[in-house]
Amino acid sequence: MSDLTRLSAAELADSLASGQTTSVEITQQHLDRIAAVDGQINAFLHVDPDGALAAAAEVDRRRAAGEDLAALAGVPVAVKDVLATTGLPTTCGSKMLEGWIPPYDATVVARLKAAGMPILGKTNMDEFAMGSSTEHSAYGPTRNPWDTSRIPGGSGGGSAAAVAAFEAPLAIGTDTGGSIRQPGAVTGTVGVKPTYGGVSRYGLVAMASSLDQAGPVTRTVLDAALLHEVMAGHDVRDSTSLAAEVPPVVAAARRADVAGLRVGVITELGGEGFEPGVRARFDESLELLAKAGAEIVEVSCPSFEHALAAYYLVMPSEVSSNLAKFDAMRYGLRVSPEGVVDPSAEQVMAASRDAGFGDEVKRRIILGTYALSSGYYDAYYGSAQKVRTLIAQDFENAFAKVDVLASPTAPTVAWPLGEKLDDPLAMYLQDIATIPANLAGVPGISLPVGLSEGLPVGLQFLAPALGDDRLYNAGAALERLLTERDGAAFASLIPELEVAR
Amino acid sequence: MKAMSSPEISRDDVAHLASLARIELSDDELDRLGADLPAILEHVKVVQGVAGADVPAMSHPVPLTNVFRPDVVTPGLTPEQALEMAPASEEQRFLVPKILGEE
Secondary structure, three states, X not given: OOOHHHOOHHHHHHHHHOOOOOHHHHHHHHHHHHHHHHHHHOOEEEEOXXXXXXXXXXXXXHHHOOOOOOOOOOOOEEEEOOEOOOOOOOOOOOHHHXXXXXXXXXXXXXXXXXXXXXXXXXXOOOHHHOOOOOOOOOOOOOOEOOEXXXXXXXXXXXXXXXXXXXXXXXXXXXXXXXXXXXXHHHHOOEEEEOOXXXXXXXXXXXXXXXXXXXXXXEOOHHHHHHHXXXXXXXXXXXXXXXXXXXXXXXXXXXXXXXXXXXXXXXXXXXXXXXXXXXXXXXXXXXXXXHHOOOEEEEEOOHHHHHHHHHHHHHHHHHXXXXXXXXXXXXXXXXXXXXXXXXXXXXXXXXXXXXXXXXXXXXXXXXXXXXHOOOOOOHHHHHHHHHHHHHHHHHHHHHHOOOOEEEXXXXXXXXXXXXXXXXXXXXXXXXXXXXXXXXXXXXXXXXXXXXXXXXXXXXXXXXXXXOOHHHHHHHHHHHHHHHHHHHOOOHHHHOOOOOOOO | OOOOOOOOOOHHHHHHHHHHOOOOOOHHHHHHHHHHHHHHHHHHHHHHHOOOOOOOOOOOOOOOOOOOOOOOOXXXXXXXXXXXXXXXXXXXXXXXXXXXXXX
């Protein structure tokens, strides 16, 4: 029997449609792969073999009955543990929600199920999506399949590592400041943050509501587009959801033509602080695009210099408000303070929040509480909101001149576990290139463009709001040019893991 | 250019913020956060000098107002579903610690 875990989602969908294989067979092979390698990777917090195989059998039955099925019907998917799943634990990588089983599905999850996609399990993440390395998970770090002594990025390191380790053909991530794109870059996978409002946030446990967006995590650009179409679209349950048509992302990924495309290289992203190997792969990619007919120009976005500072005020402010709901009263962890007889609700709340939240979550809640407190609000939160306006204006000016913007996704390749754990600012700097898109609500894609010191490097394209199709066109074109140059798809470079029997 | 607020923040300030955020921090945590927060604030305070008074504040990427959904009855959670994950419940209600008799 051939190894179905090495196929792309598009190839799996084709072989399902032609009757060469079944969803049960595909799903079982991925479950076997998880059993064989996840001991080394720790990409999954929870695996659901019974649920996944039942869903696979059901979609096989419907196919056999001649029913009209969605394009990805029968192709299994892994879901970041920040999205609510009926009957499956949803912990957000936190002790606060250990053992919590939601009574409802996130809209994204409901759409995966409606499309007939078996859910393999829930993937590891930095606690409540706060981090750039997945080391802030309360359940231990995920490891990078390229080098298991290194981080897989974060917060969605579990989803990215699962896809890179061939444990899942597809995964769902969420991106508040880069949590889909930066793990994509350091694991050599494709990750897309759609336009804000393009994908419903209903059932996505909120970190920063004005920044959060769920998106696809895959090994190819076409796979990302296919998954994007399943997830996206208006939802009455999310008042920030856009009542617009989903951009034609699959058609764009199939077009993959950059002739005449104007690509703006962001002056402020890619210089100082970006490793030479990262810059070299980025520059080579631009040359390939230029040879294929793209017009490469430099574009300055001066306010991006302040994006990181604005983000680390806006995001913690929203965090401090959103995470107030974990109050130990209706769900989640409840502990009583030690040595207190008949404690009050307030005392139980404070003790539970101390026991349930990890260091990074507490750091951000306290920072946000400070930024929003009387006397500091205008100086911090208010000023950051104005910088946000300037960043949105920079994007508007840039997209008047070019079709897409480009930068390296992350300043470095994957670093050794533990290296930045005690230096919050060094960790925050990893998101320097990804944050502007979240602040302005524009879409972004990261795709692998080569190796530096044997580790993957990512390139990011950004497009105007609701111009997600431009990302897929440019991304698929660059992916094809790189494959032609190297004579092999990028995923074929992923090192083999030792397989446990 | 507005005057920069000083990012000075003491260990006592952190303890006060933690009480506002309803987190009972240990002495060790207060020490660590007391060291981290000034460093982070030193970095983020640059936002204060960037935008002039004429720049509007942006709270949300897409300006939307008065968003309604159709007024259609849809199924909600049953009391059993809503209470299933509660730390404690009694007679179809969430059972919580005392809320009166505090200092």
